[in-house]
Amino acid sequence: MQVIIFDDAQQVADNAAQWVAELITKKTNPVLGLATGSTPISLYQQLVLKYQAGEISFKNTTSFNLDEYLGIDEDNSQSYRHFMNENLFNHVDINKAKTFLPTCSQGENPREQGLRYEEMINNAGGIDLQILGIGANGHIGFNEPTSSLASRTRIKTLTQQTLSDNSRLFSPDEFQPTLAMTMGIATILDARYVLLMATGENKAKAVKDMVTGALSAVCPASALQMHENAIVVLDKAAASQLDDKEYYLWADKQNNKINEEFGLYHNY
Template sequence: MQVIIFDDAQQVADSAAKWVAELINKKAKPVLGLATGSTPISLYQALVKKYQTEEISFKDTCTFNLDEYLGIDENNVQSYRHFMNTNLFDHVDIDKSKTFLPTCAQGENPRAQGLAYEQMIKEAGGIDLQILGIGANGHIGFNEPTSSLASRTRIKTLTQQTLTDNSRLFSADEFQPTLAMTMGIATILDARYVLLMATGENKAKAVKDMVTGAVSAMCPASALQMHENAIVLLDKAAASQLEDQEYYLWADQQNNKINDEFGLYHNY
């Protein structure tokens, strides 16, 4: 696990955009795994700017999102399809027919939909780079604590903490879903590279458990310790509970020397 600590959240977003841009420019048909939530918004803003300045093009890119609320219409402003359109897809040259979310409409079998999503990822050649955030309880995607580390795309019941954390996005008279479809932890670990962004002091405990705690279903993000190419981008607040920060800074300086010569990726 490569841990990189920045001064602020904007530097985290700019670094994440650099990883995404290099993949898009290096690989003929890149497959991105995308996340929603407040943290990735600044990343998507940075990517839109890179598109506008003709540094990147999304015309050959295929995307798979981590999750989507169960039974929600894609035109609903609370849907993650709407989130992705608003924050990224509507502003770049991506073919929306190649952008996928793990949807499950009313009356559809979520088990069958999960298997179908897994097959779609496989047919696309697998995910090259998966973007992640982390919940205050250590969740990635909607894989809440106690999720199986071998889990695949499926339906999940959201914890009260996640519902409370997300309630700021819903008005008082608006229905807030309690169920969602999500990629599983094993699905996430299948990605060739994983890039996790975390900012803010409220994520510091989860970050510490992820990076230095035991690999445990109680902190789903800790499974990234087992990933060969996991990159964790933090601002100082999110990294505040990590010990040995001087080593992470030193290691990043050494890695930068290699990256400058050979690029961020070793197999593209």
């Protein structure tokens, strides 16, 4: 696991944007795994700026999102389809017909829809780079604590903490879903590269459990310890509970020398 610590959240977004930009520039048909939530917004803003400056194109990119609420139409302002349109897709040259979310409409069997999503990812050649955030309880996607580390795309019941954390996004009289479709932990681990962004002191405990805690379903993000190419990009606040921060800073300097000569990726 490569841990990179920056001074602030903007530097986290800038670095994450470099990883995405290099992938979609150098690979002919890149496949991105995308995330929603407050943390990736700054990443998407940087990608839009790079596109507007003519530095990158999403023309040949396929994307798969981590999750989507159950029981919300894609035109609903609370849907993750709407989130992605507003924050990225509407502002770049991506073909929306090649942007996918794990949806499950009224009357559809969520188990069958989960299998279908897995098949779609496989047919696309797998995910090259999966973007992640982390919940204060250690969840990735909507894989809540006690989720199986071998799980695949499926329906999940959201915890009270997640519902409370997300309630700020819903008005008091607005329907807030308690169920969601999400990629499983094993699905996430299948990505060739995983890049997790975390900012703010409220994520520090989850980050510590993920990086140096036990491999446990209690902290789903700890499964990234098993990933060959996991990159964890933090600001100082999110890294505040980590031990050996000096080592991570030292190691990053050494990695930068290799990256400058050979690029960020060692394979696709």
